[in-house]
Amino acid sequence: MRKGLGKGLLSDQRGFTLLEMLIVISIAGVLAAAAVPRFTNAIALANTSRVQSDLQVLNSAIVLYQAEKGAYPSAIGDLGDYVLDIANVKPPKGKCQLRSGQIEEITAAAYELSDDKTEATCQSHKLGDFGRKE
Numbered sequence: 001m002r003k004g005l006g007k008g009l010l011s012d013q014r015g016f017t018l019l020e021m022l023i024v025i026s027i028a029g030v031l032a033a034a035a036v037p038r039f040t041n042a043i044a045l046a047n048t049s050r051v052q053s054d055l056q057v058l059n060s061a062i063v064l065y066q067a068e069k070g071a072y073p074s075a076i077g078d079l080g081d082y083v084l085d086i087a088n089v090k091p092p093k094g095k096c097q098l099r100s101g102q103i104e105e106i107t108a109a110a111y112e113l114s115d116d117k118t119e120a121t122c123q124s125h126k127l128g129d130f131g132r133k134e
Helices: 005-012 018-068 076-083
Strands: 094-097 103-106
Touching: 018 076, 018 094, 018 103
Parallel strands: none
Antiparallel strands: 094 103
């Protein structure tokens, strides 16, 4: 008979019970459920900041274009002399926050000019429409 393989060795081993494991998994689930909405809200705020930044740059370029040429641009692509790599300045995909408190899904493939050509827009929303609710 071998030493150490008797009942005494196995009976001293301890582990977690099924109930303890279920409690730990439940707690982890609750914590994860609380973290996911915060993460998605952070993405919406990041997209909002990017849209605000892009629209500010485009609006500044529109002012420069108008001052130099005496007319407003007819399309966003006309701002190539004032915005580096204008062809790749596009809105992010995903959710974005409007000042009204509404969360909007951004589906536009490009920024556009307002009807009077004086401002850049994203899905018909101007710079002042984006941001946190005041």
